[in-house]
Every structure is written in structure tokens, then in C-alpha cells.
Amino acid sequence: MEGPGMTRVPSDERRAALIQAALAVIDRDGVSAATTRAIVAEAGMSLASFHYAFRSRDEMMRELIAFVVANEKRVTLAAVAPGTDIRTAVRAGLQAYFDLLVENPQREQALFELMNYSLRTPELDAVPAAQYASYFAAAGELLEYGALATGVTWSRPVQEVARILIAINDGYTLAWLADRDAVAAGRLMDFAADTIAALARPARPSPRPATPQEPQP
Incomplete structure (x- = not known):
């Protein structure tokens, strides 16, 4: 003390x-x-x-969320191997997150509880929007990194793809917290990887600079 x-x-x-x-x-x-x-x-x-x-409990809760999200982003980024295809990269990232969830289910349960509690608590009413803004931002960074690592671009704005990814991620997280069915979660992660990969397309190669003409004699 x-x-x-x-x-x-x-x-x-x-x-x-x-x-x-x-x-x-x-x-x-x-x-x-x-x-x-x-x-x-x-x-x-x-x-x-x-x-x-x-300055306040609200500020501390925001920093707590940032801490948890930064750790999840670090683990997920580490799972993306450059040179692979985008579907494999997305699936690997989802699995890395899921492994973290299984290792410490109370942490994700607490984040869901925090959002619901904050929605009912006037002094914390700004926390849910900040919480999901951090999720969307982290997902956007991961998607941009995955696209760069696998040579693709996104057919929709990356912010939209990030929202789709987070929505699916929330779904199988809540389902697993409820029933602890890892096989069902794996099928949902396969579906998520297929869905997100379908929004990618090969990146156009950068145009090569024109070769200077040899001077005429």
C-alpha cells in the first residue's frame, strides 16, 4: 500500500x-x-x-478496453504469415483470437458485460461507442495488414469489411461463451474466413516505369 x-x-x-x-x-x-x-x-x-x-472511471475503462484490444491485435497480427492467401490469413487470425478467448473466457465475457453495463450507467454512457470504435479500428488495421501481406485489395471500403468481421466475431464469441462448442465455433470461423476472403481481389501491380529509349546515333 x-x-x-x-x-x-x-x-x-x-x-x-x-x-x-x-x-x-x-x-x-x-x-x-x-x-x-x-x-x-x-x-x-x-x-x-x-x-x-x-480523471474518471470512464477514462480508466477506455484505457482498459484499449489495453485488451491491443493485446488481441498483437496476437492476431502475429498469426498472419506473409506470402499466404487472404483466406488462410483471415482464418489464422480468427483462430489466434479464438485461442486467446479459450485461454481466458472471462476477459471477453467481461468486455460484453462492460458494454451492457455502460449502456445502463449514465456516467459510462460514452464507453460502448468508444469500445466498438476501438474494435473497428483494430479490425481495419488487421485487414489492411492482411491485404498487404497477401497481395490483395478490398472490394469494399475497409471500414465496412471491418464491421462485417466484428459482427461475425461477436456472434461466434457469444455462442462459444454460451455452449463452449469449439467445433461449431470452428465452422463459423471457416464461414467468416470465406465471407471476408470473398470481398478481396488481387491487387493491381504497380505500373513499371517506361524504359528510356536509347539515344539515336
Whole structure:
């Protein structure tokens, strides 16, 4: 526990510790239990430490979402092998996300709970839109990387493809959380990979510069 005379913790480390504490509380007790007092108790900090690190609970929830999404994006990007076809790349990315889900189902369940809780909580009413904006942005980055790695372009704006991907992803995530049927989830991921790959087309090769003519004698 922090106290007078103890070494001051740098702000970024304090924020990271509070994010980890909030995730621990949410994973264990649910979003409604993640009060500022519960979070600082989990982190072994004072209540003043929370307000030193974050302006509000809303700000902390936004950073928590950004942390989780960044981790999922990192894992998914690592699964995309350059030189493969787009369908294989999309399927590999979906599988990487699903493996992360199976490893820690409470984390995704907490994010769904956070959105629903925020929709009913005036002080957090801006969180759901920010949450899904971060999902769409991450999916867009992944799709752009996948297109570059596999030599395709998207036939629709990448923002639209990202929304389709997130909608399907949400569907099989919720279904798996409900029934834990990995085989059914695998079939849905196959469908998602087929659907997204159907929106890709080969990239046009860059035009080669004209060869300079030899000077006439």
C-alpha cells in the first residue's frame, strides 16, 4: 500500500497497475463490482492514487478496453504469415483470437458485460461507442495488414469489411461463451474466413516505369 514517505510510482506504471487490478476485479466479480475503491484495494494503492492516474472511471475503462484490444491485435497480427492467401490469413487470425478467448473466457465475457453495463450507467454512457470504435479500428488495421501481406485489395471500403468481421466475431464469441462448442465455433470461423476472403481481389501491380529509349546515333 502506498503511503507517506514511500517512493512515488511513475504515472505510467501506476496506470498500468490500476488497469491490471481493474481487469482482475472484473474477471473475478463482474463489472458492477469494479468500483474505484475495489480497484485501488486490488492494486494496493490509495484512492488518491486512482485520481492521480485517471480523471474518471470512464477514462480508466477506455484505457482498459484499449489495453485488451491491443493485446488481441498483437496476437492476431502475429498469426498472419506473409506470402499466404487472404483466406488462410483471415482464418489464422480468427483462430489466434479464438485461442486467446479459450485461454481466458472471462476477459471477453467481461468486455460484453462492460458494454451492457455502460449502456445502463449514465456516467459510462460514452464507453460502448468508444469500445466498438476501438474494435473497428483494430479490425481495419488487421485487414489492411492482411491485404498487404497477401497481395490483395478490398472490394469494399475497409471500414465496412471491418464491421462485417466484428459482427461475425461477436456472434461466434457469444455462442462459444454460451455452449463452449469449439467445433461449431470452428465452422463459423471457416464461414467468416470465406465471407471476408470473398470481398478481396488481387491487387493491381504497380505500373513499371517506361524504359528510356536509347539515344539515336
